[in-house]
Amino acid sequence: MFTLASVVAIFYLFSVAFAFPVIPLKVPPGDANKILCQLPIVSRILCPLSARAALTRPTVFGTATGAEDPSGAFRFPVKYASSTRWAPSTVVTSWNLPNGFTNASSLPLACPQPDVDSSAYSEDCLSMVLYVPPSLTLVSNAPTLVWIHGGSFIIGSATGPGLDGSKLAIATNSIVAVVQYRLGALGFMAPSGKTNLAVQDLVNALQFLKKAVPAFGGSASKITLAGQSSGANMIRALLAVPSASSLFTSAILQSDPMNFGFLSPTTQSVMQNFFTGEINCSATDSACLNALSLDTILDAQSDLFGSAADLDPAAGKNQPIRPVLDGSLITSPLDSTRPFPTQTKPLLITTVSEEAAFAIYSSFPDPLPEEAFEPICDATFGEPRTSQIVSSPLYSPIPSVNGDVDARSQLQTLGTDYLWKCSGWTFARNWVGHGGKAYVGQFVVGSTYPGNEAVPFCTQPGIVCHQDDIKIVFGTVENPTPEQAALTTEIQKRYKAFLTSGNPNVPGTATWSPATSSNIPSLLLGGSGVAPVGACVPSFWGSGVQYDYQFFNE
CATH class of the missing domain: 3.40.50.1820 (Alpha/Beta hydrolase fold, catalytic domain)
Structure with a gap:
């Protein structure tokens, strides 16, 4: 690649060769660059544009x-x-x-x-x-x-x-x-x-x-x-x-909720029929479809969203409208229900430490007795998955400092694991086991995202709820703490390296080791060391209990 210095040399040689008058550049290097950037042929290619010039760009x-x-x-x-x-x-x-x-x-x-x-x-x-x-x-x-x-x-x-x-x-x-x-x-x-x-x-x-x-x-x-x-x-x-x-x-x-697989064509068809009935237009009546108001469409969409899990449990309650494994555009489920295709692209896969906290603590604003844990699990997982969960020491009651047990803590850990963390680790194992490279991490420092402040638990020190990583990555935290500022600087350096090389490691930061098909060293972003494995092993989530994409798409 040409540099400003090489252009200076070429310009000087051309000037001598063609007997152009040359005036020695007796100016500091920084000013020399400014002078050189005034040359039209140079400025258009190698020099940063001024603010005024940069506001228009010729494109294809x-x-x-x-x-x-x-x-x-x-x-x-x-x-x-x-x-x-x-x-x-x-x-x-x-x-x-x-x-x-x-x-x-x-x-x-x-x-x-x-x-x-x-x-x-x-x-x-x-x-x-x-x-x-x-x-x-x-x-x-x-x-x-x-x-x-x-x-x-x-x-x-x-x-x-x-x-x-x-x-x-x-x-x-x-x-x-x-x-x-x-x-x-x-x-x-x-x-x-x-x-x-x-x-x-x-x-x-x-x-x-x-x-x-x-x-x-x-x-x-x-x-x-x-x-x-x-x-x-x-x-x-x-x-x-x-x-x-x-x-x-x-x-x-x-924070990809990887427990949600792509919709099957069968589930999509059931939901499609319900939605078409709600708008009361046939699929071929273009005049009727085009005459629908956006309010009518959004109302029908809301009805579908609320009814989807009852129409087909595989749709789920939280994100029922989503991509479909149609076999033409999307050709693989990229999960453990079918052979995983060969991969080459590098990935970064991250979650936050309390992904499920907003959902759990907003649904249950008051503490829950331990007796509530099993029926709530059953309403979500059904049998036999619930019995496997409640009998596992991995989700045992967690007493507070005064000895009380609040089942919301168990539910938060459980929800974070099955919907985000452990399913993400399973995806990473599949990805690297078939040729790709994956770096897995967990944010343990965040910035409360607008709306999360409605749940007091999400504003507690050390709690990172779903979406609390966004402003850290973008560098848009208002009045950041030293910890937030440090993580923003680190994560942006890592992203810069990853964008260029596919590797997020940069000098002066902890080594971020890639995942293997058997080991997921999930780097604590904003902390030190790696996240504990806990229940994120193939013999529990993904096998013994199964994720929803396995349970409903067997």
Whole structure:
């Protein structure tokens, strides 16, 4: 790669060879670079753009227009794909701001979702926001991190709390793209029976980025997916999409509820029939379908969400609308119910220490006697899984300092293990056992995510609830403690290394050892050492008790 120094030398040689007059550069090196960057042929390729110049970029789609983010990066909102209601999306052919906006400072409207003012969302929502560090030049060959938001596939957006990618982009010297995709029934419940529209949306987003990022100093061959909760679940779906494999090189899955396998076509069909009945339009009546109000669609979606587990227990109660193992787009379950395919991509797989705490302590705001543990387990797991759980010393009562037992503590540990931690370890074992590489970690320092403060347990010192890792990663914690600031610095350094090399180890930090098919050294992020194994062994979760994806899909 050319450097400023080599360009100086070449320019000097050309000047001598062609008898151009040369004026010796008797200026300090830093000022010499500034002078050199005034040369048009040099500045366009090797020099960071000024703020004013950086707000427009020529791309293969046309001129991109952006704005300066308050945190320092250049921000480019863009519509990446188009679609009509319940039809597959297609990649755009020209660069346009989202939602017909003309001001590049405007951020995209969210996709339609419940409990949000209708002025904040639009069906025309297939947009993303690019955050570009000012330091990048056209030959930076920088990596891109594509963030896929969570929200149980029914809520969330690219502009959710803490998702300003500016600080993360600058710290990792990468382009950060925060992406939206169709949610809920509009993304997964097309009356025609066409499944996984939302998954295809993200395939299109990656196709768009592969063409677009070189104009911002990015490499088309260094794209990493990252996401949290259902966003990580969506990444797991993309890992099972053969046509998407060439579009990204690595992935970061944060708090993926891996106990939820992909929906089977049979379960999807049952849910689809219920939803179509709720909207009272036949699958072929396009006039009726297009005339439906978003309120009607969202109401029917809510009815489906609440009824799904009764329609088919395999759907579950917490995330029933999700990707479908359709056999055409998604071709493998990537779990232990079928032979695991050969893998090559490196993964980071992380959870937080109290993943299930928000759900448990919000459902049961008052302490529970030990006698409540078994019936609550039975309502969730049924027999014979409950008897195996309650008879195991791994989930024995945990007395408090005054000797009292609160069954919520057991339920929290149990929920964290089966839904997130242990199922993630099983996935990692399968991944590395079939050729891939995986680094597994657990956040033991976090920052209370908006909404989690409603559960007092989640605000206690040392407690890290679901979503509390997001602001740490993005560097958007307000007034961080020394521990939070230190972990943000560390995790951003590790992500920078992973984006470039597929390895999160950097000098000055603890060694993060990769998982093997038999050993999961889960690094404590914000602590020291590795997480205890506990129940996360194949002979208990995944075999003796079984995850839901095994129990319902035998």
